[in-house]
Amino acid sequence: MKPLLTIDIAKQFSVLPAGRDPNDGPDSGERFRREFLVPAFAEYDKVVVVLDGAEGYGSSFLDESFGGLIRVEGMTAAELHRRLEVISNEDETFRDEVWDYIDSTLPKKS
């Protein structure tokens, strides 16, 4: 497993991230999770996600992207605390919100 990957949402995904699933819009949280986060966690030990530079984030995008790692992809909050780093220097509340979703999401039912 490779050591570290940094994902800059504004540069690599979209400056206009919004919505929960593709029905909401093209740059949804589900697409970000499936196309960026899931492959990253499969290949890298540590993943850094940079939230700066985007127009903003709604709760549906953040919850589906990060809460979805637990709810849909079967990861655990403890694992994410060890392997994920979230950088949001422009607006720290987005980083806190990401951890809030991770810590409050029920694990995937097996």
Place this chain on the structure above:
Amino acid sequence: MALCGYFNFSNSILTTPNSNKEILRRLEAKRFERRLHSKEKKLARNRCETGSPHKARTPKEESRFHRGIARGVDKDAPRRIILEVPKVLDLTTNYDETAEFVRDIRIAVLRQKHFLLLDFNLTERIYPTALLLLLAEIHRCRLLHGNDRVTGTYPKSQALERLFIRTGFFELLGVKPKIKASAMSYPMEYIRFHSDRRLDASMPRRLREELLGDKVAMHPKAGRRLYRALTEAMINVGQHAYPDYAVKAHAIRGRWWMAGHVNKSKKELMITFCDLGVGIPDTLPKLHAWEKIHSALSILPGIKPNDGEMIKAGMILGRSRTREQHRGRGLNDLRSFIDTAGAGEMYIFSRKGRYRYRAGNDEDVWNSNISISGTFIKWTVPLACVTDWVDIDEAIIDD
């Protein structure tokens, strides 16, 4: 009344049937009851077709609608009825008359299939909230029944006419402007309304640019919160406002309307957003169990919350981070713009309910007798709290 009396009498005879004759009489009475109901329905339908758009109207409603009808039909278009627009339209200070007037348009065009001429002769002011609701309703009428379905007269006030030109209202009514809109400086007092059927994440930036231009900048954090509020509002519309069981028309499903306004004398920025869907009181029980709604409002099970309380419940449930519920949080994102500004207020009108949120976690709810048929959101913040705008006149006085 006489018919009802006869019916009651025949019913009372048949309360103790003890022979075949009486059974036959009972059957006859049932047939009579069915005929009576169908006759009543027919009468009600005829009443609607001859001018009254609604069966049960208050005397005030009755007088206003008939005043409109009494002006007669348009000479140029005999199928067109004339509806008088009230003197002042505003959702916050003149809710009842505004909601009632928009409802009359809806009933006359969508239900009765009338062609409509809006008479602005008496109209003095239309505030931004009422204007967007009116725009949305007329846009819907045109999308569903054609571009010539609703039109209007020129208002007497030139300021109102300029407002109609700038916001795209005249274009929507198919009215050719008589005057030229004078050039305006940023921040713009009014901009053209926007409408779409899907999430358009570029819209918050466009709205900012159209309102403020490149000389006034919105604070980055306020811009991010406005983005959050508006995109979540659009997502809510797409996901919940127009369910399959309620809205069949393709042109309307998912549709929202949005506008912006800067009040330079009050130094305020106002953003308005609305949909014409089923409303939050209808969608909330589909997202959250009734026990949770009751618990959020601290009311006993079995008590039905009113529409205003339902909006408040939506906001409270959106704040909670329950482990079971991951959907339905978007409603709470609407407040974030006010929280970041640290001042101002947000109104949500949905069906008959009204909810007001003021910076500092101050919430109020009201309930009205008239529904606006959909959800309307208004954010008002002081310009100085969200932009770097400096009032030039004031700066000169200070110097």
